[in-house]
Amino acid sequence: MGIETVGIVGTGQMGLGIAQLLAQQGIRTVAIKMTGGDVSGKYATVDKSLQKLVDREKLTAEQKEHILEALTITTDLHELRDCDLVIESIVEEMDRKQQLFHELEQITSETCLLASNTSTLGITELASAVQHRERLVGLHFFNPATVMKLVEIIPTLHTPNDTVERLHKWVEAIGKTPVVVKDETGFIVNRLLTPYMVDAIRAYERGLADAAAIDTAMKLGCNHPMGPLELADYIGLDIVYHMATNLYETFKEPRLAPPPLLRTLVIAEQLGRKSGLGFYDYSTRPATPRKL
Numbered sequence: 001m002g003i004e005t006v007g008i009v010g011t012g013q014m015g016l017g018i019a020q021l022l023a024q025q026g027i028r029t030v031a032i033k034m035t036g037g038d039v040s041g042k043y044a045t046v047d048k049s050l051q052k053l054v055d056r057e058k059l060t061a062e063q064k065e066h067i068l069e070a071l072t073i074t075t076d077l078h079e080l081r082d083c084d085l086v087i088e089s090i091v092e093e094m095d096r097k098q099q100l101f102h103e104l105e106q107i108t109s110e111t112c113l114l115a116s117n118t119s120t121l122g123i124t125e126l127a128s129a130v131q132h133r134e135r136l137v138g139l140h141f142f143n144p145a146t147v148m149k150l151v152e153i154i155p156t157l158h159t160p161n162d163t164v165e166r167l168h169k170w171v172e173a174i175g176k177t178p179v180v181v182k183d184e185t186g187f188i189v190n191r192l193l194t195p196y197m198v199d200a201i202r203a204y205e206r207g208l209a210d211a212a213a214i215d216t217a218m219k220l221g222c223n224h225p226m227g228p229l230e231l232a233d234y235i236g237l238d239i240v241y242h243m244a245t246n247l248y249e250t251f252k253e254p255r256l257a258p259p260p261l262l263r264t265l266v267i268a269e270q271l272g273r274k275s276g277l278g279f280y281d282y283s284t285r286p287a288t289p290r291k292l
């Protein structure tokens with residue numbers, strides 16, 4: 001059976017990015033804004049992102065209209081009833097995600113696959129909240145979802161092989177490259193990337209160099225598109241904090257624990273690019289490195 005209609009729950013940076021990506025692939029996509037209220041701002045965000053592609057002559061105005069037609073953004077979870085796959089991308093809290101999957105199991109048909117885009121939470125633990133555990137897998141996209149080529153597929157001990165094969169083919173069909181990874185905190189990318197960002201924050205705390213120097217060193221020394229502090233700001237410092245905490249709680253290695261400065265920034269709600277302040281100040285163009 002094909003995957004023709006896909007639901008995305010959560011319209012934050014990742015959820016909306018995945019929804020746009022799928023609509024760009026011609027897939028009927030229903031995105032749910034879980035915080036209620038007006039959805040026009042979410043349509044405007046997608047519109048603006050597509051318009052950039054039109055301006056760069058990567059899309060025609062007509063293609064842009066088709067993409068917008070393929071995408072529905074709503075606050076009503078029941079709109080997911082005809083989906084073949086629903087990808088959850090809400091706040092990184094186990095209880096809220098489990099509650100959501102429990103509801104999704106009631107709303108969707110038994111053949112609909114349920115997936116989580118969690119960065120580090122356990123897929124098996126999420127699946128323990130549903131009756132048909134074989135329906136729930138991890139499908140982990142990367143930010144920005146429209147551009148990044150990788151999708152991690154995380155089966156659990158309950159996942160049938162043919163579901164993994166089906167998702168593998170589907171990920172390729174949407175223009176991405178899948179890797180299959182066991183259900184262990186951080187999967188592959190965040191298991192390796194989070195300690196790197198956390199080490200960079202510690203180096204900054206120790207005064208090894210300023211933020212711009214640390215980022216420039218890794219960009220020019222390793223050919224990375226962004227330096228580690230710039231990337232942490234881009235991902236969101238709250239998310240980096242959650243990832244480091246989850247990795248530390250799983251593996252108990254002190255090096256994985258979130259550094260004090262990261263914690264302070266999160267408490268201060270200076271979460272990086274999305275809140276205008278992080279390791280950089282985004283009120284200027286280009287952003288200005290801060291002295292913290």
Ligand code: CAA
Pocket residue numbers: 024049053056058118119141142143144146147148189190193225226231235239
């Ligand atoms: N659809 C298709 N292509 C798109 C697009 C869209 N909606 N939007 C942009 N693009 C294309 C652009 O046209 C451009 O392509 P060309 O170079 O061929 O013109 C390309 O994507 C890059 O876009 P930009 O020119 O706007 O941006 P950039 O060159 O400055 O790159 C970046 C920005 C892609 C973010 C780059 O800096 C980068 O790769 N950074 C690292 C990102 C990263 O590591 N992400 C992973 C984070 S970890 C994570 O996400 C996991 C987690 O759980 C937290």
